[in-house]
Amino acid sequence: MDGPDRAQERLQARAPEMELIREAQGGSRAAFDALVRQYEQQVLRLALHLTGSEHDAEDIYQEAFLKAFRYIGNFRFECSFYTWIYRIVTNLCLDQLRRRKTRREDQAVLVDHSGDEIDLLASVSDNRSFSNPDRELDRKVLGERIQAALGKLTPRERMVFELKHYQGLRLRTIGEMLNTTEETAKNTLFRATKKLRTQLAGLR
Amino acid sequence: MRLEGRYTMNCEVAHERIVLAAYGELSDEQIHELDRHLTTCNECREEREQLQALKTLSSAYPVVEANANLVARSRMRLEDALDAIPPKRWYERWGDGVLNNFARLQAAPAAATLLLVAGMGAGSLGGYEYAQAREAHVAGRAPQTIAPMAAPIPADPTDVANISSIVQQPNSEKIEVRYNAVVPREIQGSLDDPSIRQLLMMASEDGTSPGIRDDSVGLLAAECRAGHSCNAAGIRDALMVALRYDRNAGVREKALKGLEPYVAQDVRVRDAVLEALLNDSDPHIRSEAITLLEPVEADMTVRQVLSTVATSDQNPQIRNVSRQVLRRVPEFQ
Numbered sequence: 073m074d075g076p077d078r079a080q081e082r083l084q085a086r087a088p089e090m091e092l093i094r095e096a097q098g099g100s101r102a103a104f105d106a107l108v109r110q111y112e113q114q115v116l117r118l119a120l121h122l123t124g125s126e127h128d129a130e131d132i133y134q135e136a137f138l139k140a141f142r143y144i145g146n147f148r149f150e151c152s153f154y155t156w157i158y159r160i161v162t163n164l165c166l167d168q169l170r171r172r173k174t175r176r177e178d179q180a181v182l183v184d185h186s187g188d189e190i191d192l193l194a195s196v197s198d199n200r201s202f203s204n205p206d207r208e209l210d211r212k213v214l215g216e217r218i219q220a221a222l223g224k225l226t227p228r229e230r231m232v233f234e235l236k237h238y239q240g241l242r243l244r245t246i247g248e249m250l251n252t253t254e255e256t257a258k259n260t261l262f263r264a265t266k267k268l269r270t271q272l273a274g275l276r
Numbered sequence: 277m278r279l280e281g282r283y284t285m286n287c288e289v290a291h292e293r294i295v296l297a298a299y300g301e302l303s304d305e306q307i308h309e310l311d312r313h314l315t316t317c318n319e320c321r322e323e324r325e326q327l328q329a330l331k332t333l334s335s336a337y338p339v340v341e342a343n344a345n346l347v348a349r350s351r352m353r354l355e356d357a358l359d360a361i362p363p364k365r366w367y368e369r370w371g372d373g374v375l376n377n378f379a380r381l382q383a384a385p386a387a388a389t390l391l392l393v394a395g396m397g398a399g400s401l402g403g404y405e406y407a408q409a410r411e412a413h414v415a416g417r418a419p420q421t422i423a424p425m426a427a428p429i430p431a432d433p434t435d436v437a438n439i440s441s442i443v444q445q446p447n448s449e450k451i452e453v454r455y456n457a458v459v460p461r462e463i464q465g466s467l468d469d470p471s472i473r474q475l476l477m478m479a480s481e482d483g484t485s486p487g488i489r490d491d492s493v494g495l496l497a498a499e500c501r502a503g504h505s506c507n508a509a510g511i512r513d514a515l516m517v518a519l520r521y522d523r524n525a526g527v528r529e530k531a532l533k534g535l536e537p538y539v540a541q542d543v544r545v546r547d548a549v550l551e552a553l554l555n556d557s558d559p560h561i562r563s564e565a566i567t568l569l570e571p572v573e574a575d576m577t578v579r580q581v582l583s584t585v586a587t588s589d590q591n592p593q594i595r596n597v598s599r600q601v602l603r604r605v606p607e608f609q
Contacts, residue, residue, distance in 0.1 A: 101358065108354065116342035116350065126346050133350040138357060214336040222337075236299055237331070238339050243301055258296070265295050269330050 093153060096144050104144070108137055111157050118158075122165050122234055124219055132168065136161045151248065158249045162231060169227035221271040229264040236261055285313040290320045298327050489527045493518045497534025512538065516548045525558040532564055540571040550581045559591040566597055573605045 089110075095103035115136055119129035139160050147156055222230055228250070235246045243261065247254040285293070293310045296302050302310065314321050342350075496511050518531040532552060538545040546569070553565040562585075572578050579602065586598035 104358075105355075108351070112347060112351065113342065116346060117339060120342055120346075121337075121339045126342075129342070130346065130350045130353065134353055134357065137354050141358060141361070211336055214333070215338075218334055218337040237334055243299075258292075258301075261299075262292055262295055265327065265330060268334075269326055272330065272333060273326075 089153060090149070093144070093147065093149075097147070104141060107140075107153070111154070112137075115157070115161050118161060118234070118239060119165060121238055122230070123168060128168060132161065132164050135164050139164075155245065155248055159251070162235070162249050166227050166231055169230055217272070221268055224271060225264055225267055229260055229267065232257055232260040233264040233268070285309060287317065287320055290314075290317065291323055294320065294324045294327055298324075298331060489518070489522060489524065490530065493522075493527050493530045493534070497530045500534040501537060512542070512545065516545065519548055519552055525561060528552070528556065528558070529561055529564065532561060532568065536568050539568050546572055546575070546578070550578065553581060553585060559594060562589070562591070562594055563597065566594070566601065570601075573601055579605075 089107075092103045092106055096107060112133065115133055116129055119132040119136075120126065123129055123132070136157070140157060147153070222233070225233065231250065232246060235241045235249070236243065241249075243257045244254045247257040250257065290310065290313050293302060293306065297307055297310055314324065493515065496514060499511065500515065512535070515531040515534045519528050519535065522528050522531070532549065535545050535549065539549055540546075549565050549568050553562050553569070556562050556565070566582075566585075569578055569582075573582075582598045582602050586595055586602060589595050589598070
C-alpha cells in the first residue's frame, strides 16, 4: 500500500494542473485556455485519425472544448482530467461515427492485374509489399484500404481499436473512458481484430 | 508422463492471449504460459503471425500530428465561441460552489463518524490524544494529559466545514484527522465597499431568512434608486432575481422599487417588471408594476401585456387600471 509520501508526491506532480482546474472552475478564462493548450494536440490527433477529415476533427475539437467549458464545474477530481476530457472526446467521436453511413463503397480487397484477389495479409507477412516500391501495392492505396476496413467496424469496435492500437492506451483506461469495464473493452478488441483480419485477408 | 501443469491452454484462450500479448496487456507469467503453448501449436503460431501482419498493415494509415494551421484554426474558432458566451453570473458560480461544497459536506459527517468509530478500539479519545501529543511534540513541549471525562469530542459534525486529511498511523488503531471548522465572522463597512456589496448580494439569495433578504434587498434597492452605481457587479441582476424568485412579497416589492429608475433604459428590467405583472401572486405588486411601466406605456410589448392583463387578471381593480392605461395612450403606430 502506498505510504502517505508517495501519495504526496503524486499530488505535487498533479498540483499545477489541479490549480488550473480549480481556477477554471472559478471562472478564469485564462486558466481554461491553458488547459485547452495542454490537451488540444492530443484531441486533434485522435479526432483526425478517427474521422480522417480535418473538417470533422475541427468540429469535434470545438464541441469537446465547449462541453468541457460548460461542465467543468461538475469535475470532481475523482478521475484524472485527462480521462475526463478523453471521455468527452470519445463520446463525440462515437456520435460522429454513428451518424456516418457507410459512405465508401471501397472494398478492403484488392485485385491484381490478372483479376485475382490479393491477400493483403499474406503479402504483408511475406514483407514483400513494403520493401519493394515497384509493387502495385502502393502505400497510399494500402492506407485507404485500411481506412475502409476500419470503416466496417461498429463505432465501438472502431473506437476501442483506435484507442488501443493507434493511441496506445491500456485496456483499463479505455474501459474508463467508454464508461464500461476492462473485460468488455477486451472483448470488443477481440471482435475488432477478428473482423479486420477477415476483411484484409480477402474473405467476405 | 507429462509434468506440465494441470492446466493446458486451449486454443480459443490462446487466440485471445495472443491479441493481448501483441498489445502489451499480459503479465510476464501469462506471456511465459502463452509461449509454452505456441512452441507446440502450429495453428496458434500462425494466428500470431496473422495478428502481427495486421498490426504492420495498420501502420499504413499512421497517426499524424495536426498541422499548425489546423491547430490555429481550431483554437481561433473556439476562442470566438467562448467570447460569445456571457460570463457566468456571480450567483451561478456561487451556486456551483455551494453544490460542490455540499457534495463535500455530505461526505464530512461520515468521515467525522469514522474518527469516532475508529478510535473506539483505543478508547474514543485515543485519536484526539494522539493528535495532541504529536502537536506538543512538534512544538517541543510536554504533552498535556487529558482526563477522559473533561475532554470534549473535538469534531461535532455541524462545526466541520470539510475534512482535509485522514491518516492512519501504521500498526495502530489510531487515526489522525485534520479538519477545518466553520468560523463565524463579522465585517463592517459602507455600501461603497465592494466586499460589503458582495455579501449583500449573497444575502439577497440567502434561502434561510426572509429578514436578511429583506434587509439586503432593501439596501441594494436604495442604492439603485439613489442612482449610485447600480450597474456595477450585477446589483441590478440581483434585484431582478429577487423580484422573480423570492418567496416573500415584501422582498419582491423592495426589489421592484429598486428597479424603477431603469425600466425605461434597460429592456431586461422592463421585461422583468412585465413578468411580475403577469405572474406575481401578490396583487399589490402587480399593481405597482403597472405604475412602474408608465414611462414605457407606449411600447408594443407593454401594450400587449396590458391587454392580456386587462382581460385575464383575477383582480378587478387591476383589470380596470390596465384598461385605463390602454385608453390613455393612443396606439403606437
